[in-house]
Amino acid sequence: MTPERIMAWAIPAFFVSIAIEFVVARLRGHKAYRSNDAINSLGLGVISQIVGVFTKLLSVGMYAWCAQHLAPFRLPANSVAVWISALLLYDFLYYWLHRMGHEVNVLWAAHVVHHQSEDYNLTTALRQTGSGVLLGWLFYLPMALLGYPVEVFVIVALIDLLYQFWVHTGEIGKLGWFDRVFCSPSNHRAHHAVNDRYLDKNYGGILILWDRLFGTFTEEDDRDPPVFGTRSPLQSWNPLWANAEIYWAMAQDAWHAERWRDKLQLWFRPPGWRPADVAARFPKPAFDIDHPRYDPPMSRGLTVYLMVQFALLLGMSMHFLALVPIGSLPLLLGYAAYLVASLCVLGVLMEGRVSALWLEGVRVVATALVSVLSGRWFGIAHLDGYMALAIASIFGLSALALPWLRGDQRAQLVHPGAAPV
Numbered sequence: 001m002t003p004e005r006i007m008a009w010a011i012p013a014f015f016v017s018i019a020i021e022f023v024v025a026r027l028r029g030h031k032a033y034r035s036n037d038a039i040n041s042l043g044l045g046v047i048s049q050i051v052g053v054f055t056k057l058l059s060v061g062m063y064a065w066c067a068q069h070l071a072p073f074r075l076p077a078n079s080v081a082v083w084i085s086a087l088l089l090y091d092f093l094y095y096w097l098h099r100m101g102h103e104v105n106v107l108w109a110a111h112v113v114h115h116q117s118e119d120y121n122l123t124t125a126l127r128q129t130g131s132g133v134l135l136g137w138l139f140y141l142p143m144a145l146l147g148y149p150v151e152v153f154v155i156v157a158l159i160d161l162l163y164q165f166w167v168h169t170g171e172i173g174k175l176g177w178f179d180r181v182f183c184s185p186s187n188h189r190a191h192h193a194v195n196d197r198y199l200d201k202n203y204g205g206i207l208i209l210w211d212r213l214f215g216t217f218t219e220e221d222d223r224d225p226p227v228f229g230t231r232s233p234l235q236s237w238n239p240l241w242a243n244a245e246i247y248w249a250m251a252q253d254a255w256h257a258e259r260w261r262d263k264l265q266l267w268f269r270p271p272g273w274r275p276a277d278v279a280a281r282f283p284k285p286a287f288d289i290d291h292p293r294y295d296p297p298m299s300r301g302l303t304v305y306l307m308v309q310f311a312l313l314l315g316m317s318m319h320f321l322a323l324v325p326i327g328s329l330p331l332l333l334g335y336a337a338y339l340v341a342s343l344c345v346l347g348v349l350m351e352g353r354v355s356a357l358w359l360e361g362v363r364v365v366a367t368a369l370v371s372v373l374s375g376r377w378f379g380i381a382h383l384d385g386y387m388a389l390a391i392a393s394i395f396g397l398s399a400l401a402l403p404w405l406r407g408d409q410r411a412q413l414v415h416p417g418a419a420p421v
Contacts, residue, residue: 003158010162011318017166018122024171025121032170034295035303036350038123039310040237043343044113045126046317047239050336053324055133062137063153066144075147086148087156087206090140094160095210097139098203107135108271109246116242118229118293120192125168130243160205164188174220183208186220193226194289231272231287235294237347240340246271253278296352302405306346309398313342323379335378357402364402368395 025032052059067074075082101111110132117124143153167188174186183204191202201218204210211217220226232249234242253274254263262275298306320335327335345363348356370376371391375383383391 003154006158021122021169021171032121034119036237037117037119041117041123041127044239044242045128047130047340048128051130059133059137063144064150066141067150071145071147073147077149077152086152089143090156090160091206093139094205095203097136102200103270105250105269105271106267112246113242115230116234120170120228122168125165163206181209189226190218190220192228194229194231195224195227197224198226227289237350239343239347305405309346327379354406357406361399361402364395364398368392
């Protein structure tokens with residue numbers, strides 16, 4: 001079974017699982033989901049998939065080249081022992097990539113995206129980085145040098161990734177012996193927490209045994225419930241800023257540092273390290289674990305509007321991924337730019353900026369006009385009349401709804417308790 005076929009089955013299963021978790025949490029009286037946080041996490045997952053389309057040559061291509069030209073031998077892809085050992089080795093290497101992602105600034109800059117959510121639910125699992133591919137592939141080269149075929153590497157990587165989806169839930173408690181051997185919801189909740197006792201622990205992907213072996217394991221303690229997020233809260237729903245915030249902070253510190261040694265070493269120091277002169281001139285507030293979650297008020301109307309628009313963009317994203325095998329590079333780049341820009345506009349809308357309605361107006365009007373005037377859409381050379389009319393109607397009505405949303409949102413800002421999200 002190909003990776004594409006596996007993902008085609010996995011994506012619907014993700015959303016069914018999210019719906020089940022949402023219902024279970026509501027029945028238990030837990031507020032596991034906030035619409036703005038869930039949209040932001042899912043949007044970052046979409047962007048990660050889009051970026052992956054254009055970076056596959058780096059991540060998989062480099063592995064394939066090394067396996068072909070540098071490995072002294074090639075292991076058979078039809079051996080059960082090869083597959084089992086490949087999965088174990090991949091999970092071991094993932095442990096070190098994940099651990100270094102918490103211990104090295106430039107790697108944390110990529111990985112931080114996955115930790116920014118101040119909620120913990122199954123959408124958090126899909127909140128993935130867009131820049132992790134830049135250096136992450138280096139950690140898996142030992143598999144290539146040992147002769148594991150590229151098709152084995154790709155499948156076991158996907159298995160390891162898919163396994164980690166289910167552990168991002170607060171609705172499954174401790175599992176006894178399972179928690180002592182495998183990464184589990186309880187173990188991974190501790191990993192995502194910013195409490196002192198949990199910080200930088202439990203890196204395992206499938207097996208938690210690596211953490212026990214290398215001294216990075218800690219158990220979730222009911223007396224100290226995990227608090228989620230990062231120690232430098234993102235305070236934004238903009239997905240591009242989510243990917244760029246640490247890189248930008250490091251670049252600023254490097255610019256302000258007086259010594260060249262500091263300019264270089266801060267990229268490889270642990271997260272939070274800053275040159276003494278920079279920290280003195282540009283101090284940052286101390287971490288407060290009791291700080292309120294980032295949650296700009298949104299009216300009920302705006303919430304519904306955003307969920308509808310995000311659902312449309314999600315459908316377009318699936319269409320984009322379906323076009324990857326047959327679409328030209330300019331087509332895919334144009335479609336990707338439209339999707340990323342649209343997700344950014346939705347993010348700014350969720351931040352409660354009334355001025356963002358103008359950006360959204362431009363987006364939906366342009367989408368409607370392109371479909372009507374050109375009779376085309378990305379990857380569809382000739383829209384039939386019904387499809388063009390449907391696209392124009394949906395986005396045209398969206399444009400007409402914006403003036404009403406502006407007044408509704410202003411009322412929410414004046415009376416923030418009037419329409420809880």
